[in-house]
Amino acid sequence: MSGVPWGETKLVQGNEAVALGALAAGIDFFAGYPITPSTEVAEILAREMPLIGKKWIQMEDEIASISAIIGGSLAGGRSMTATSGPGFSLMQEGLGYACMTEVPLVLVNVMRGGPSTGLPTQVAQGDVMQARWGTHGDHPAIVLAPSDVSECFSLTIEAFNLAEEFRTPVILMPDEVIGHMREKLTFPAEGEICVEPPSSPDVPLEWYEHYHTSATGVSPMAHFGSGYRFHVTGLTHDTHGFPTRKVDEVISKMNRLKHKITRRLDVLENNMIHGVEESDVVIFCYGSVYRSALAAQKILARQRKKVGIFRPVTIWPFPDRTVKELLDSKNVIIVPELNQGQMIHEVERLTSDSVRVVPLQRYDGYEITPEQLVAAVLEVM
Amino acid sequence: MPARLPYSYKYLRSKKKFPHVWCPGCGIGIVMGSIIRAIDSLGWELDDILMVSGIGCTSRMPVYVDFNTLHTTHGRALAFGTGAKMANPKLKVLAVMGDGDSMAIGGNHIIHAARRNMDITAIIVNNNNYGMTGGQFSPTTPQGAKTATTPYGMIEPDFDVCKLTEAAGANFVARGDVYHVIELDGIIKKALSGSGFRVVETLSPCPTNFGRANKQGDAVNMMELLRDETINIAQASKLPKEKTQGKTVRGIFVDRDGMGYTERYQKLCDRVSPGVKK
């Protein structure tokens, strides 16, 4: 197979769907380092990208990989890398640099057992908090968690679009089960997908401000070699990109980074909600656990038991308002996670004491089963 | 200021940024001038140039020059530069780094950039310490030298930047210093003209930290040391070994014609899919 099989239906692996999604989105540059369970993304793109004259390179480590894709993005290429836990940890400084310098990129993190080397070939969801706060300092984060192979394809395209629109890195974070599972995927027709073109400024050269504030909080970004010459630095900087320590300029930059996300939550929020309104018990889950939840919901329905499912697709920024609105009146919220409790703290934060938040945590490298979820629901009913 | 300004000012981003951040007597400004003269004599378009740096005193250079400039994270200039060059091969990528930035934290990246023969010119300003953070030792601090983290004298052996990058596969390797500035101009001009990975190690004084800790006197004294304790490779070849003992050799050590990475990758694309528009 070569290229995206537009309009066809195929049996596709999750990681493969990510790679094809990147090709569909018009990826120009991939720099990565092999690490289980993400390696297929790099390998498939290694085969596909030279065929169409796009640039692919295996760097010497993950730090080099994230650095290279930032350089590539600034030079005008849509750029992506793929990794897992230990590599994601190494990339944190670079990720912070991209947040500070407002460089669009896509970082795929296929979650595996941690901490440290952990369980390289087995599933976990232990990077949720790291994806939000892994790098130092206050910074924005956009993180998407696919739950099936089809979303691996579509959310990768979405990640590229959001990265351009918000001028920030976007993390696509399947867990190992989603990355390695195979499912039927019907690819859209080529014209059907929406790919946001890279922005480019249209002001005279002397007027260009690399960090100009517009109504959306960001401004079109010029690229190296385009005729706009500008300075990029990780030091806190003014609207031209030059380092500053002036109080008002520092505050302005910090607020710009924050507000471009917090003032447009409606654009970023994306949840899947099934039967939440009519149930007193809700399962709050994400990633591969959603698949077990769907199965559990069916099993319980056959027993005439109602349970709702709330699944954030965009896990950061967290859907605060909707969670509060829809879930603060529930009796019980079960939060199944493949970790020792990370997203559960967000749910607890947003619900009052009258709501019982019940953890269901599995961290032995295996999936939470529908049967485990059914038992948990029955116990609270 | 007189009405007619030096041509070099055309390459400076703004007079408002000057006087620059480096200490009196620091050689980094001399290197910056040398780079500008080389670029001017080559007639490069400013839009085509990308100056990328890491963190440290040397890495503060990009903000002062009117090119595309990228001030990155400690040690990673070459990785950022690799990405930029791959995504936009039209860019002429010039990395400026200090000895600590390129040889310690950046050590892995420089070996691989050299191995790949990535089309980047790396100017490494070597002042034998980590200047910006207060003068701690670096991989090029000579044995016995005093620094903020070697109060009893450096016990570790040091790197030879030129031998290391030569062994790793760089197309062009040279050493100069800021005293022998006309020679340096010529070396940098040659370093900028060509493909593959090209390294110029430039010895420079750090009077504020290294110089003071090792009682090397003021900037003038440190420049005299560069004058007296280095020797050009052509001169060295004419002298008996005893005369060159203990002196650091300056000059061009490697000037190969190996295929640069951009060309190599292009050949791959042509081989696997001929006739595709790149």
Next chain:
Amino acid sequence: MSERPAKGQTVEEHCKTEDKKAPAVHIFPEWCKGCGICVAFCPKQVLEMGKDQKAHVVHPERCIECALCARRCPEFAVYVSGDGIKESKNKDGGEK
């Protein structure tokens, strides 16, 4: 510049002679940090450090326009007119 032509010299000749004495080397005191490098290594001792910790052009008539001072100044504070550095080939640029 001396005000009157010397005996037997035309006004024109007088101006040409004075022009030749105009200093080739200029120092911008706002940018000079007083490191002393230009003073120490000038082959003709044209420059001296002043009490203000800045370099000064004291013997401009000795200057041979080798421009080593300009090249060795880390501050871009020394300028030698017609210093042998060729006219800029670059089409870009302009003062900022």
